[in-house]
Amino acid sequence: MKFSKLTSGSVAAALVVALAIPVISASSASATSKTNYSKVTSASQGGGMTALANACKKEGQLNVIALPHYWANYGDMITGFAKQYDVKIDEADPEGSSQQEIDAAVTNKGTNRSPDVFDIGLAVAVKYLGTGTFAPYKVKSWSYLQGAAAVSSTGEVTPNYTGTMTIGYSGALGTITKLNDLLDPKFKGKIALNGDPLGSSAAMNGIFMINKALGGTFDDVTKGVAFFKKLKDAGNFILVNPTQSTIESGQTPVVIDNGYLQANVVKQFAAAGQVWKLFTPASVGSTYNMAISAWAPHPACARLWMEYTLGETGANVFASGGATPTLWVHLVKTGRASADGIASIGKSKVVAEAATAAQTAAARVYLKTAWPEAVGTN
Amino acid sequence: MTQLQYKGTGSANGGTGSRYWKDKTGYLGVLPFLLFSGVFLLYPTWNVVSGAFKDNYGKFSTATLSEVFNSSIARHAFANSLEISVKTAIFGAILGSLFAWAMSTGKPGGVFYKISVALSSVLAQFGGVMLTFAFLATFGFNGFVSTLAVKFLPNSFLAESAWLYGKTGLTVLYTFFQIPLMVLVFLPTLENLKPQWREASDALGGKAYEYWLRIGIPVLTPSFVGGALLLFVNSFSAYATAATLISLSDFLTPLEIATALTSETGGSNPAEAKVLSLFMVIVVVIAMALYALMRKRVSKWEQKR
Numbered sequence: 001m002k003f004s005k006l007t008s009g010s011v012a013a014a015l016v017v018a019l020a021i022p023v024i025s026a027s028s029a030s031a032t033s034k035t036n037y038s039k040v041t042s043a044s045q046g047g048g049m050t051a052l053a054n055a056c057k058k059e060g061q062l063n064v065i066a067l068p069h070y071w072a073n074y075g076d077m078i079t080g081f082a083k084q085y086d087v088k089i090d091e092a093d094p095e096g097s098s099q100q101e102i103d104a105a106v107t108n109k110g111t112n113r114s115p116d117v118f119d120i121g122l123a124v125a126v127k128y129l130g131t132g133t134f135a136p137y138k139v140k141s142w143s144y145l146q147g148a149a150a151v152s153s154t155g156e157v158t159p160n161y162t163g164t165m166t167i168g169y170s171g172a173l174g175t176i177t178k179l180n181d182l183l184d185p186k187f188k189g190k191i192a193l194n195g196d197p198l199g200s201s202a203a204m205n206g207i208f209m210i211n212k213a214l215g216g217t218f219d220d221v222t223k224g225v226a227f228f229k230k231l232k233d234a235g236n237f238i239l240v241n242p243t244q245s246t247i248e249s250g251q252t253p254v255v256i257d258n259g260y261l262q263a264n265v266v267k268q269f270a271a272a273g274q275v276w277k278l279f280t281p282a283s284v285g286s287t288y289n290m291a292i293s294a295w296a297p298h299p300a301c302a303r304l305w306m307e308y309t310l311g312e313t314g315a316n317v318f319a320s321g322g323a324t325p326t327l328w329v330h331l332v333k334t335g336r337a338s339a340d341g342i343a344s345i346g347k348s349k350v351v352a353e354a355a356t357a358a359q360t361a362a363a364r365v366y367l368k369t370a371w372p373e374a375v376g377t378n
Numbered sequence: 379m380t381q382l383q384y385k386g387t388g389s390a391n392g393g394t395g396s397r398y399w400k401d402k403t404g405y406l407g408v409l410p411f412l413l414f415s416g417v418f419l420l421y422p423t424w425n426v427v428s429g430a431f432k433d434n435y436g437k438f439s440t441a442t443l444s445e446v447f448n449s450s451i452a453r454h455a456f457a458n459s460l461e462i463s464v465k466t467a468i469f470g471a472i473l474g475s476l477f478a479w480a481m482s483t484g485k486p487g488g489v490f491y492k493i494s495v496a497l498s499s500v501l502a503q504f505g506g507v508m509l510t511f512a513f514l515a516t517f518g519f520n521g522f523v524s525t526l527a528v529k530f531l532p533n534s535f536l537a538e539s540a541w542l543y544g545k546t547g548l549t550v551l552y553t554f555f556q557i558p559l560m561v562l563v564f565l566p567t568l569e570n571l572k573p574q575w576r577e578a579s580d581a582l583g584g585k586a587y588e589y590w591l592r593i594g595i596p597v598l599t600p601s602f603v604g605g606a607l608l609l610f611v612n613s614f615s616a617y618a619t620a621a622t623l624i625s626l627s628d629f630l631t632p633l634e635i636a637t638a639l640t641s642e643t644g645g646s647n648p649a650e651a652k653v654l655s656l657f658m659v660i661v662v663v664i665a666m667a668l669y670a671l672m673r674k675r676v677s678k679w680e681q682k683r
Binding site for chain 1: 514519545641645
């Protein structure tokens with residue numbers, strides 16, 4: 001999912017996944033219980049939550065892929081699930097991208113190491129809708145999830161959380177109150193964007209955010225690109241791909257990235273006695289989606305994971321990690337939002353505006369030439 | 379009966395039989411290597427080459443091939459890749475061979491010699507995220523040296539870090555691991571330069587420049603060119619260093635391939651990645667063929683120890 005944290009691993013990992021020699025053919029774990037969970041589309045159809053939890057316990061394992069622990073609090077999510085249901089969680093390729101998640105499932109189809117569930121960006125989710133890649137499943141909380149029906153009315157993919165883009169910066173640089181502050185010479189060589197918009201959705205949304213703050217729309221990003229050009233011409237914008245280490249060591253003291261990654265930096269800086277501040281010039285987000293692989297080797301655990309992450313417990317875990325769960329509006333309305341989550345993301349009932357897959361695709365075509373022209377190096 | 383017959387003939391043929399197998403068992407040792415290169419080198423290469431002639435649904439098609447071939451963006455990236463590889467191969471080969479020469483004049487087995495060889499082996503592998511980070515932390519805008527330079531040497535290039543964040547920076551970074559690799563490759567050849575040759579040249583009245591012109595350089599050239607080719611390929615296929623320093627998908631071909639494989643924003647196109655890889659494979663094959671040719675000439679000297 002996370003192209004953003006691209007490291008040497010990415011391509012190598014793709015290769016390894018592609019080459020992974022299928023180990024043993026999946027023992028059809030579901031055969032041990034009466035229900036064939038790979039076709040079940042809701043908890044009640046499978047005999048209720050207790051039956052689902054029991055079936056998962058029998059399967060004993062859940063394969064997840066591309067879930068870094070620092071990302072949207074997935075570390076807590078994984079330990080929480082494993083503890084509550086007493087199953088082992090196999091985590092593959094934490095730094096993989098959405099596309100690599102699907103590729104891994106296709107390549108390892110029929111083996112017990114194929115991923116059970118995906119956590120994917122909208123562009124990739126939409127691309128594979130109706131292709132038989134996902135097993136439709138509606139979680140109990142489905143009707144309360146914002147935008148779920150709009151993405152897939154059959155529950156092929158379910159939006160799980162929204163990341164709001166923000167500009168994070170070291171408190172040592174003072175306070176940013178407006179976008180033009182970034183043009184100040186004191187920011188020389190200090191501003192980095194998480195990736196390239198052609199590959200990274202965080203970078204794409206960063207451009208959307210700046211663009212929106214300047215009065216632009218999702219259909220026309222010229223204003224945003226022009227601002228980045230100004231930043232680049234001032235020598236303030238650098239093309240370095242920010243990582244945990246560049247942020248901690250102060251090599252990239254201003255980073256335009258997802259709020260749920262910045263939340264983690266805020267905590268780390270606080271632990272070191274420093275301040276990492278956030279400035280959000282315009283509310284732009286992107287929603288990730290959860291889906292069950294059609295070839296899930298552990299179909300019951302896959303469905304249980306959906307119930308867990310998209311339900312109340314999971315929503316509060318996401319919220320305390322700085323990601324806005326799609327259940328948040330409902331939780332706030334019914335007074336069940338956790339204090340920790342409210343402290344982290346607020347009570348906002350408005351989910352950040354996000355580009356559609358078509359708008360992203362159109363922006364990408366424009367940026368293919370416009371982005372290198374604006375910020376490229378010769 | 380059959381068994382008896384077998385036994386009977388066995389004793390007569392035993393000698394040749396076991397010798398036959400003894401000859402062949404030599405190949406057994408190389409089997410794991412062949413298996414390994416088959417699974418991890420030949421099969422993936424075949425996958426890439428055949429995939430370049432297919433669309434994303436597995437049907438034969440040359441559409442992506444011609445599309446990429448005619449794309450000015452892809453050509454620009456390819457030219458960038460070639461340019462950086464050629465530059466760093468030349469810089470690396472020249473500086474590396476000079477360092478190797480300095481080392482070869484030292485006492486073999488001495489402390490300095492041992493440390494230099496060990497250091498070269500480590501630094502030749504020092505690339506990727508760590509290398510980028512090391513340079514950023516040293517020469518970047520917020521790096522250690524730059525911060526000092528801004529205070530004490532405000533007019534030097536050290537105080538103006540912009541050079542690090544583009545092609546120049548990448549060339550410097552690559553050269554950083556190219557030099558030690560060249561040292562490792564070139565050192566054995568230098569050690570093959572026999573002192574007797576120098577003595578012979580001197581005894582026959584040859585001057586120092588004549589020795590180098592007629593003996594030294596002709597003996598070393600194939601090795602030097604071979605080393606430079608190796609460096610070229612090394613830098614041509616490097617990925618992680620560039621990916622962390624320059625977040626521009628279409629800057630170098632390896633970065634383009636990564637984006638075509640992993641794009642989150644709808645640009646994922648495995649067929650394109652395979653076509654781009656095919657072009658890289660072609661360049662590498664040419665370079666390696668030349669390298670093999672050079673090695674042949676090198677070994678001519680090495681055998682005449």
